[in-house]
Amino acid sequence: MESKSFHHALKILKDVCIGCSNCMRVCPTEALRVRNGKAVLYDNRCIDCGECFKVCPVNAIIIEQDDFSEIYSYERRVALVPAVLLGQFPTDVSPHAVYTTLIELGFTDVFEVESSAEVLKDFINEYIANSNTPKPVISSFCPAVVRLIQVKFPALVDNIMLLKPPLDLSALYYKQMLVDQGVAESDIGIFYITPCAAKIAAVKSPVGDSYSYVDGVINMDVIYNKVLRVIKQKTGDDITYKKACTINPQNILWSLTNGEANRIKGRSLAVDGLNNAIDFLERLENDEITDVDFLEIRTCDEGCAGGVLNSGNRFLTVERLKNRVNNLLDNKSDIPTESAKCFEKYRPIFKQNISVEPVKPRSMLKLDEDMAMAMKKMERVQRIMRFLPGIDCGSCGAPSCQALAEDIVKGHAAISHCIFMQKMMEQTRKLHPDHSFRIMESIWGKDRFSKGSEKIKKRKKR
Amino acid sequence: MKFEYKIEGGDFTHAGYASSQVKKVLKQLNVDPKLIKRVVVCLYEAEVNVVAHACSGTIYIDISTERIKMKLEDKGLGIPDIDLAMKKGYSTASSAVREMGFGAGMGLPNIKNNADEFNLSSVVDQGTVLEIVVYFK
Numbered sequence: 001m002e003s004k005s006f007h008h009a010l011k012i013l014k015d016v017c018i019g020c021s022n023c024m025r026v027c028p029t030e031a032l033r034v035r036n037g038k039a040v041l042y043d044n045r046c047i048d049c050g051e052c053f054k055v056c057p058v059n060a061i062i063i064e065q066d067d068f069s070e071i072y073s074y075e076r077r078v079a080l081v082p083a084v085l086l087g088q089f090p091t092d093v094s095p096h097a098v099y100t101t102l103i104e105l106g107f108t109d110v111f112e113v114e115s116s117a118e119v120l121k122d123f124i125n126e127y128i129a130n131s132n133t134p135k136p137v138i139s140s141f142c143p144a145v146v147r148l149i150q151v152k153f154p155a156l157v158d159n160i161m162l163l164k165p166p167l168d169l170s171a172l173y174y175k176q177m178l179v180d181q182g183v184a185e186s187d188i189g190i191f192y193i194t195p196c197a198a199k200i201a202a203v204k205s206p207v208g209d210s211y212s213y214v215d216g217v218i219n220m221d222v223i224y225n226k227v228l229r230v231i232k233q234k235t236g237d238d239i240t241y242k243k244a245c246t247i248n249p250q251n252i253l254w255s256l257t258n259g260e261a262n263r264i265k266g267r268s269l270a271v272d273g274l275n276n277a278i279d280f281l282e283r284l285e286n287d288e289i290t291d292v293d294f295l296e297i298r299t300c301d302e303g304c305a306g307g308v309l310n311s312g313n314r315f316l317t318v319e320r321l322k323n324r325v326n327n328l329l330d331n332k333s334d335i336p337t338e339s340a341k342c343f344e345k346y347r348p349i350f351k352q353n354i355s356v357e358p359v360k361p362r363s364m365l366k367l368d369e370d371m372a373m374a375m376k377k378m379e380r381v382q383r384i385m386r387f388l389p390g391i392d393c394g395s396c397g398a399p400s401c402q403a404l405a406e407d408i409v410k411g412h413a414a415i416s417h418c419i420f421m422q423k424m425m426e427q428t429r430k431l432h433p434d435h436s437f438r439i440m441e442s443i444w445g446k447d448r449f450s451k452g453s454e455k456i457k458k459r460k461k462r
Numbered sequence: 463m464k465f466e467y468k469i470e471g472g473d474f475t476h477a478g479y480a481s482s483q484v485k486k487v488l489k490q491l492n493v494d495p496k497l498i499k500r501v502v503v504c505l506y507e508a509e510v511n512v513v514a515h516a517c518s519g520t521i522y523i524d525i526s527t528e529r530i531k532m533k534l535e536d537k538g539l540g541i542p543d544i545d546l547a548m549k550k551g552y553s554t555a556s557s558a559v560r561e562m563g564f565g566a567g568m569g570l571p572n573i574k575n576n577a578d579e580f581n582l583s584s585v586v587d588q589g590t591v592l593e594i595v596v597y598f599k
Contacts, residue, residue: 366492
């Protein structure tokens with residue numbers, strides 16, 4: 001009863017990939033291998049966290065998005081904007097400037113994703129108060145966390161909160177609002193400006209939902225470049241910014257660390273960062289952590305401010321968002337009592353649509369469906385591990401000796417892929433040096449063995 | 463399949479290592495997550511018991527396609543009155559241990575609740591043997 005097909009936003013461009021193995025070494029679920037000099041992705045293990053995207057030195061890993069021109073397929077083109085977008089820009093670029101520019105770029109409406117946190121927080125508190133829900137309730141906000149739990153912590157899937165995240169709620173709300181104003185539903189295109197790959201995967205293949213209200217996704221770095229260019233090219237007089245849409249300042253910080261947990265009643269904890277998330281879930285699965293009501297877990301440091309598609313520094317982003325909150329709170333007139341009223345009106349519609357289906361596990365760890373078979377394979381893994389050097393050098397094209405051993409028993413690799421095994425087999429004349437050379441070529445590609453500077457690339461990012 | 467883990471009395475920092483390892487094995491063997499949970503709860507509680515009360519101990523794990531057997535043997539003070547030890551809320555833990563969040567007196571009853579077979583025997587001033595079985599089907 002496990003879901004079988006997954007859409008991944010992360011794609012490897014085979015022609016660009018140089019098979020440097022940087023991605024393979026950082027993948028938290030060991031989903032990458034190197035074969036024939038190229039990175040290869042095991043689909044069922046990938047959680048779309050974007051770690052590989054961050055380290056690729058040649059931009060061979062891309063985050064598949066919708067083309068910007070797609071927005072023109074619709075009459076009403078709504079930009080669904082996460083709060084962290086504003087945090088990318090220098091302080092002298094105001095929210096009004098960014099939103100006005102988005103309209104100039106071709107959108108007809110701009111709406112902040114976190115607006116719907118206004119109602120979501122009540123639904124979450126209600127959800128937690130229900131004694132039948134397994135505790136702690138784990139937030140469904142970060143799609144990479146939902147996927148991480150599915151593949152690595154299947155025993156915890158029942159703890160995932162079965163409520164839609166702000167992204168879907170805001171899309172639902174805005175669409176419904178336009179429909180009520182007389183706009184035909186087919187004319188409305190809701191485009192989410194995403195700070196990460198996981199959100200794209202969540203829109204394209206939602207977990208626990210049959211479809212998404214979001215019609216398209218555009219990467220935040222693309223929007224950032226477009227907006228900043230327009231703003232930079234403006235001179236003197238043509239700067240007249242309309243007042244931006246307003247959001248209840250309390251909701252602006254929702255996507256940052258503790259932004260959600262702080263709004264939830266009971267004992268709530270916030271965990272950020274991929275390794276922290278894995279460590280915490282491990283302890284939670286052991287029942288080492290008890291009596292927690294609500295868990296906000298985000299795989300990026302500092303929450304969405306650390307999203308892989310952000311152009312700005314995460315700490316500056318957090319600072320700017322907090323400044324914006326303070327500014328809005330100082331200037332009380334900016335607080336949108338109107339939009340709060342609107343949300344009240346739509347509360348019944350939220351209530352009707354907020355639930356999602358239970359999340360199914362898709363464990364990546366099992367060696368075989370059949371337990372007896374899995375046991376045989378595990379015994380083989382243990383035997384193989386006695387031969388492997390245990391230094392996780394990655395020369396075999398797998399991220400660790402353990403991963404190679406598991407690949408071998410699953411029929412994806414051979415023990416002769418290990419360079420230490422090759423040396424031993426050569427010494428006992430079980431393997432000809434020419435043969436072992438061909439094996440290494442088949443893993444790393446012929447180019448890896450030719451002289452040249454192309455194969456050594458420094459990491460591209462700060 | 464058999465596994466063996468050593469436990470050192472008083473080393474709370476590493477309590478939970480064996481349960482994490484066993485959990486990993488059961489996941490690889492495609493055991494139902496709900497059963498894994500029960501096994502891990504039993505083993506973690508039992509592990510912490512040894513750390514809290516004994517000088518040292520050994521965990522013997524034996525997994526077949528039908529069940530997992532967990533045997534924890536420790537050297538230590540032993541349990542003078544097993545019936546009392548099995549009572550909910552009864553605890554001999556020192557205040558220092560309680561401060562660390564252990565010693566609520568729920569350990570043994572909780573293990574028994576999650577186990578299909580539960581066997582506790584002890585010799586005072588020598589040690590305790592706890593045997594737990596969880597069936598997979």
